[in-house]
Amino acid sequence: MYEGRVRLLVLPLTLALVACPPEAAPTYGGLSVTSSKSSLAVTRGDKTLLDNTKVSTRVGRARYEMQYGSWKVTDSQNAANEAASFSWSSTTRDVATGAFVNADDAPLVNVEARSSGEGVLAITYTATDPATNRLTVSLRCEDADRFLGFGGQADAIDHRGHLVTMWTSEPGIGKQMEDDEYPALWMLVGTRHASSFGLPTWVSNRGYQGLVESDARSIFDVCKTDTGIFRIEVWANTFTLHVYEGEPKQAVERATAGLLGRPLQPPPLAFAPWNDAIFGSAEVRRFANFLRDNDIPSSAIWTEDFRGGRDEATGYRLIEEWDTDRTLYPDVEQVAADLAALGYSWQSYFNTFVVTETRIYAEGLAGGHLVGAADGGTGPYLYDGVTFKKTAMADLSRPETREWVKSYLRRSLDEGFTGWMADYGEWLPHDAKLFSGEDPLVAHNRYALEWAKLNQEVMLERTDGVQRLFFSRAGWVGSNKVTPVVWAGDQRTSFQKDDGLVTVIPMGINLGLAGVNTYAHDIAGYQSNTNPPSTKELFFRWTSLGALTPVMRTHHGIDARNNWNLEKDAETTAHYKRWAKFHIQLFPFFDALSAQAEATGVSTLRGLAVVSPGDDRAWTVSDEYCLGDDVLVAPVVDEGATSRTVYFPEGTWVQWGGSQRVTGPTEVVVQAPVGEIPVFVRAGAVVPRLPSRVDTLIPAAPPVVDLDDVKNERVVLVASGAAGSFIERDGTKYEVTTSSASDFTLPACASASQRGCVDGNVARLEGTTLTFPGGELTITGWPSRTYDVEVLGI
Structure with a gap:
């Protein structure tokens, strides 16, 4: 199909040009918009943030081909109308207006500049010709420029030299790693930047974050x-180009205060391990008890086949109904009650697909709930869906349809489920007919946001204090405000560089720059259609990475009966148990970082450029990250490797669980056997943790140990060698200062129960202060707790 109409988002401005621009550059929010004969520049003092050197317009006509949620889009290359010069025509206290004109001095693109706060500028470009549907702004690119972000991008963090398209789609099974070429099997293999959660925003090392405000398709030739x-x-x-001035932290804080939105506060269960269990009531119960019997912590059991499933040639496939399969789960309410007593949130699965062979299709068709066929067609829009059967889609632009979908989500909650995967959101056809009458080319990117909104609305209806959440893979500008957890999607069950283990790291970094905070990925991947099932080595490496991600979550994958899992052998069970305990103990640390993100938009998982913005190398490292500013994680992502080169940004770093101390910036080869992952803590840092006996972060019946049972206990990690501090969500403050002390001031412990003593490098405090070799720790805010303090680097 070809593009039809293009709906105007705002009416073009009518501006009267004057012979001479104002003498002073318009300045809003502390940012000046200076103009020369043919360009605009945004400056702060003597620093140029961006320089708009050229503007052009054209009328394009694209051919869209869609299969399996992927698109091949071919655009006509019509001649562009180039602007010849620019001038301001009017400047007031609140807004400046001007125009780019063509060679005949006729207005081509009107410009409006205004600000909503300090360090924030919005420049709106509007073509004067209503027929224009391609509006291009060119910014000057210097040799040293870096451009990070663009949402869920998996191949790199610095996108300089890339062609990044914003059109929400299936990421693909594997990637074609050339920007400007579609693979032969474009309907299955993703283009380099195909993404479920692409975002038209980037962070520049010039000291700003940019955001394009438009729901239309956009292309960034970086x-x-x-x-x-x-x-x-x-x-x-x-469209409007928003500029948020500042180094990454400040720029992200300003950007997320606006359109991007700040992340939600997730319930505690988000930061516990989650596990998957399928194949019926008996198997779910068995696995839940296996975890508890083996002292493996977990707070969630995810059962995507609650709706039914079957083995097919392509793997274990779900039945595409929206309600519980009472053959597979005949006692769903009792299973939910049993899991709740054990301290589990039981989670199900939903999407907005309506497959023709299902009962739900007949119901949707009769209720008028389905996205309509293209102009000239009748009935619902049908395409080949994930089951390879003809599939329709719920029309979320229709209020009655939203209520219809919500009725099934509510039913799931009534049965005892406390959350679900809200899958997909990328497949709205480009030529569909919507109840709202909106142009589908404009509505397409926003469908994922509307799907998330609907889910969150249902969650907010329940006010009984039960911890509930959903998690999504697709999103758009504004999704932070309505999506509790984002997971990376369906990676390969492999080490492959195009779509395997390594790709979830840059994806988390890039999403974090847009304020996405509570981030997850499938341990050991999902897709095995064009690669083998997961191996023991991959499971080991991905498990340790998952433990050092805000959300630690397993998945059986599409080849559920052959993928490696935590029950395959005793060594794997022990490995998973070790890292699941490591992860759940980090709850106070993750929760505190989440509180920071909720207040500032700066995510828990941070690229090195966020913690060391003056270091050019930090802007290019895509296989390491920091948790907060002070915990450096360098996963091993190469099959067969037992060491890796780690780049250390500025500061002194102490190895967690080892004796290595490194001062950056530098590169060091770090040993990492298959069971280990390089983790370093900045000198002076504090990491508060729960005791290892905790089983779950949601209420549970004894003897299961829940969060309430351990709320007055902390195991605190302190990295010696510098001053530092950390504040928990509840206000508990840990402050480290340096001192000349050569030893602990407490005596050695004489028994396992004694307090006010030291056992090796762990001090069991009776109070809230500790002197240790080279430093002192003072704790304020929660004196009734007991604190065990482990000191690294002594």
Whole structure:
């Protein structure tokens, strides 16, 4: 199909040009918008943040091909109308207006600049010709420029030299790693930047974050076609370029205070291990008891086949109904009650697909709930769906349909489920007919946001204090405000560089730059259609990475009966147990970092550029990250490797669980046997943890140990060698200062129960202060707790 109409987002401005621009550059929010004969520049003092060197318009006509949630889009290359010069026509206290004109001095693109706060600028570009549907702004690109972000991008963090398209789609099974070419099997293999959660926002090392406000398809040519030009093409008549000044933390804070939104506070269970269990009531019960019997902590059991499932040639496939399969789960309410007593949140699965062979299809068709066929067609829009059967889609632009979908989510909650995967959201056809009458080319990217909103609305209806959440893989601008947890999607069950283990790291970093905080991925991956099932080595490596991610979550994968899992052998069970305990103990640390993210938008999982913005190398490292500013994680992502080179940003770093101490910036080879992962803590840092006996973070019946049972206990990690501090969500503050002390001031412990003593490098405090070799720790805010303090690096 070809593009039809293009709906105008705002009416074009009518501006009267004057012969001479104002003498002073318009300044809003402390940012000046200076103009020369043919360009605009945004500056702060003598620093240029961006330089808009060229503007052009054209009328395009694209051919869209869609299969399996992937698109091949071919655009006509019509001649562009280039602007010849720019001038301001009016400047007031609140807004400046001007225009780019063509060679005949006729207005081509009207410009409006305004601010909503300090360090924030919005520049709106509007083509004067209503027929324009390609509006391009070119920014100057310098040799040292870096461009991080663009949402859920999996191949890199610095996208300089890339062509990044914003059109929500299936990421693909594997990737074609050339920007400008579609693979032969484009309907299955993803393009380099195909993403479920692409976002038109980037962070620049010039000291700003940019965001394009438009739901239309957009293309970012990041100094690729022309190494001196960063070219933004939006397939609309108008868009707004938002500029948020500052180094990454400040810029992200300003950006997430606006359109991107701040992340939600998740319930505690988000930061506990989650596990999957399928194949019926008996198997779910068996696995839940296996975890408890083996002292393996977990707070969630995810059962995606609650709706039914069957083995097919392509793996274990779900039945695409929306209600519980009472053959597979005849006693669903009792299973839910049994799991709740053991301290588990039981989670199900939903999407908005409506497959023709199902009961739900007949119901949706009769109720008028399905997205309509393209212009000229009748009935619902049908395409080949995930089951390879003809599939329709719920029309979320229709209020009655939203209530219809919600009725099934509510039913799941009534049965005892306390959350679900809210899957997909990328498949809205480009030529569909919506109840709202909106242009599907504009509604397409926003469908994932509307799907998340609907889920959150249902969650907010329940006010009984039970911990509930859903998790999504697709999103758009604004999803932070309504999505509790984001997971990375369906990676390969492999070490492959295009779509395997390594890709979840840059994806988490890039999403974090847009304020996505509570991030997860499938341990050992999901897709095995074009690669073997997961191996023991992959499971080991991915488990330790999962333990050092905000959400630690297993998945059986599509090849559920052959993928490696935590029950395969005793060594694997022991390995998973060790790292699951490590993860759940980090709850106070993760919860505190989440509180920071909720307040500032700065995510828990941070690229090195966020913690060391003055270090150019930090802007390019895509296989390491920090938790907060002070815990450096360097996963092993190469099959067969038992060591890796780790880049250390500025500061002194102490190995967690080892004796190595490194001062950055530098590179060091670190040993990492298959069961280990390189983790370093910045000198002076504090990491508060729960005791190892905790089983779950939601209420449970004895003898299961829940969060309430251990709320007055902490096991605190302190890295010696510098001053530092950390504040928990509840206000408990840990402050480290340096001192000349050569030893602990407490005596050696004489028994396992004694307090006010030292056992090796662990001090069991009676109070809230500790002197240790080279430093002192003072704890304020919660004196009734007991504190065990482990000191690293002595």
